[in-house]
Amino acid sequence: MTSEQIRQRSDLLGTQVITRNTGKRLGVISQIWVDVDRREVVAFGLRESILSGVLSSDQKTMLLDSVRQIGDVILVDDDSAIEDDVNVEAFSSLIGCEVITETGELLGKVRGFKFDAENGELTSIVIASLGLPFIPDQVVSTYELSIEEVVSSGPDRLIVFEGAEQKMMQISVGLLERMGIGKPPWERMEDEYIMPTPVSNQLGTGVRETAPAPVRTVAPARETWDDDAWEEPAARPMREPLRQRQAEPEYYEGDGGWQEAPEAPYKPQEAVYDVEYEDALEDDVWEDDDNPEPYRAPQVNIPERQRVVEYEEEDY
Template identity: 50%
Template sequence: MTTDNIRLRSEFINTKVIANDSAKQLGVVKELLVDIDRREVVALGLRDSILSLTGMPKYMYLEVIEKVGDVVLVPHDDVIEDVDVEAYSKLIGCEVITENGELLGRVRDFIFNIEDGRVASLVIASIGLPQIPEQAISTYELQVEEIVSSGPNRIIVFEGCEERLTQLTVGLLERFGIGRPLWEREEEEVYGYAKPVDPANQLGTGIPINTPASPKPIEARKPAYESTWDSDEWEEPEAIPVPPRQAEKVRYRERYEDEVDEENWRDERRDVAARREAARYDYDEKQDVWDDDIEPEPYNPPKVNIPERTKAPEYEDGY
C-alpha cells in the first residue's frame, strides 16, 4: 500500500516530468538510480517519450522535484544534469542471499520515500523481471533493516530472515499446490545440480567383497619350438616352414640384390676403363699449351699393314 510520499518504483516509472514555469515536458521517468550504501534513491533517468527506445538518456536529481501526482513537477527545464551513472545501481535484478549462501530471490521492485529518497523495503521474487505480472509469480517484501551488506549485483541479508518475509502475492503454481519458495526447494531445483546423498543412504557398488578364484588356471602359451643348448650335443632346431607367399618375396629380394650387385660391378668396370683412357692423354698441367717456343714432339705414325695385290687366275671357257 502506498501513500502520497511512499511510492513503488513500478508506479513511478513512465511518469511525465513537466517544467512548472514553462509547462514543457522534459520526458518520462525511465529508471531510478539508487545509492546502495546509503540505501536511498538519488537520481531519475528520463527518455523523450513512452514509445521512444533510442536517444541519449537524460538524468535529474530527486531533490529538485517540487510535487508528485499524475505528473512530476520540477521548477524549470534546467534541472537536467550530468550524473555519474556508474556510481549508482538500478537495484532491479540483484540477487538476495543469506549469510550462509541460501538464495531467497531477486529484486523486482522496491518502495521508497519521494521526499528524501529513502528505500523502505524490497520486493523480491524468483524472477527479477518487473514486466511479469504479480499474479503470475509469488512476491515477498523484505525490510531494508535485514540487509547486512550490498554490492552492485548482490544483496546479503541476515540468516533466517526468510521467516520474517511478508508475502504480497501468490503465484499460479502455488495456487495449484506445485510451487514453493526458493528457500524451500531442493538444491538441485535452484542451482541445477544434484545434492549429494548421505553416506548412510548410499547404495553399494554391486561388486562382491570376496572375489571367487578362477576354477581353472590360465595356461601360458608354449612357443612353436624350444631350443635346448648343450655344449656337448647341440642340434639345430627344426626350421618352421615358410609360407609360399613369403618364400616368393624372399626369392624376389634375392634376385633384386643379385641384379644390383651386377650393375655395381658393371659401373666399376666402366670407371676403370675411363681412368685408363684418361691416362693415355695425360699431360703436364704446369706446361702452357699455347707457348710457341716449345718444340713439338715428332710424330711417329703407326705402321699400317696393307695387303699386297695378287693376280687372280684366269680360267678358260669350257671348264
Template identity: 45%
Template sequence: MSISDEQIRQRGSVLGIQVISQSTARRLGIVTEIWVDMSQRQIMGLTVTERVLPGTTIGFGDAYYMALEDISLLGPDAILVDTDRVLQDILVSERYSNLIGCEVVTESGEVLGKVRDFQFDPENGDLLYLILSSLGLPQIPPQLISTYLLDVNEVIAVGRERIVVTEGMEERMEQLSKGILETLGLGKPPWEQEFEDDYLPPTTVSGNALGSGRRENTYPKERPVYRREETWEEEDNWQEERVPLKPQERRRRIEPEPRRREPEPDYYENTQQQIQNAWAEEKKVTEEMEEL
C-alpha cells in the same frame, strides 16, 4: 516521523510518468529508470528520456539525468520541476544501481529471491523496502508469481549483483502476492525448493549439446560387462548363461625365426682353379707332342 502507506511510492508506479516544467509548462520527457545508492539507502535520481515505446518503459531519443532533489512534486501522474535546467547529461555514478535482478541471500547463503521492485519515500528519497520474487523480472504480473516484502534495515552487505541480509529473514518477510503455481501447489519459495542430490544427467545427448548439471560429484558404480555363452544341459534344454567378460588378453606378436645366411661361393678361387687346370692340360698336350 513515520510515513503512511499512501505516501510510499513504488518504482513501477513512477516509471512511465511525464516530467513537466512549471516555468514553461513544457513536457521534458518520461521517466525510464530510478537510480539508488545502496550504501546510503537513498534514491539519488531518475533517467528522463524524450520518448518511450507505447506500453513499455523502454526509452529512445535523447536521455538525461535528473536529481531527486530537483523535483518539486512527485505526483501520481506527473513530476513537476521548476525549470528546464534540471536535466543533466546522462552521467550516472558507478555507486548507483537500479537494483533490479540483484540476488538476495542470507548470511548462510540461503537464496531468498531477486529484486523486482522497491518502495521509497518521495519526500526525502529514503529506500524503505525491497520487493522480491524468484525471477526478479518486473514484466511478469504479480498475479502469476509470488512476491515478498523485505525491510532494507535487514540488509547488512551490498555487492554489485548480490545483497546479503540477516539470518532467518525468510521467516520474517511479508508475502505480498501468491502466484498461480504456488496456489496450485506446484511452486514453492526459493528457500523451500528441494533438489535431489542423487540426480544424474542423461547418459546420451544429441549433437554437441551439453548434459544437464548435477549437484553432487558422484558417479554411478561401474557394472560388469557380460557376454552370452551357449551351454548344453543334460536335459537337452538350450539356454544362455551370462558369464562375466574377461579382459581380452594381449596377443603376442609371433616373429619368424631369422633365416640362416648361406655362405656365398668364392667365384675368384673357382676361376683361378679353372685357369690353372687349363694351363696344366695345355702343358701336358705340348709335352706329348714334343715326345712324338
C-alpha cells in the same frame, strides 16, 4: 512518515515530468537510480517515451532534489532540472540483484522497491523468484522485505540476516503456487534431491595414501608400594630334595655261586691335621726367632748373551 510519501518504483515508471514555469514536457521516468551504500534514491532517468529505451540509448538524468511535487505527473521548476554531468555508473537500479542470507541461502531476486519520495530513503525491497518487473504479479509470487534486514551489498547482490525469510511478507500469490506446484526459492532448495553416485564410479581423491603409523605399545606401569593396600606375597612352593643315588651292591663268587657282599659297618673317619694347633697356640706368633734360618734368594736364570756375526758385502 505517511503512506502518501512512500512510493513504489513501478508506480513512477512512465510518469511524465513537467516544468512549472512553462509547462514543458521533459520526458517520462524510465529508470530510478539508487545509491546502494547510502540506501536511498538519488536520480531518475528520463526518455521521450517508455519504449524509446528499446530503440535508442539516449537518456537524460534528473536528480531527486529537483522534484517539487509527485502526483499524476512529476513537477519541476524549469529546464535546469536536467543534469548533464551526473555519472549514473556509480549507482544501481537494484533490479535483478540476488538476495541471499549470510549462510548463502538464496531468497530470490529484486523485482522492485519502495522509498520515501521526500528524501529518497529506501524502506523495503520486493523479491520474487524472477527479477523481471514486466512479468505480472499474478504469474509469480512476490514478497516484501524491510531494508533494515540488509547487512551488506556487493556487485548485483544483497546480503541479508540469517532467518530473514521468516520476516518477509507475501504480497501476491503466483499462478504456480495457486495450483499447488510452485514454492518459494528457499523451500525449493530444501526439497532438492541429490542422486547418490555409486562407489564404483567415483574417482579417487588424488591424495596419495600413506601407510598407517605403527602402533606404539606402552610398557606396563611398575607396581608401587602402598602401606594401606599391602598384601603379603604368596609363598613359593617347596621343591622336593633330589634323591641321592644309592650305592650298588657288591657281589663275590663263593661256593654257591655269586653272592651279595655284606654291607661294611660305618666307621667315621678321623680328621688328620698336619699341624698340631694346640701346640701352635701356646707359642707367641709375634715373638722373634732365636735361631733364624738364613735367607736364600731364589735362583734367577738369565740367558747368556750370544754374539751375532754380521756379514759384509763383498765386491766382485
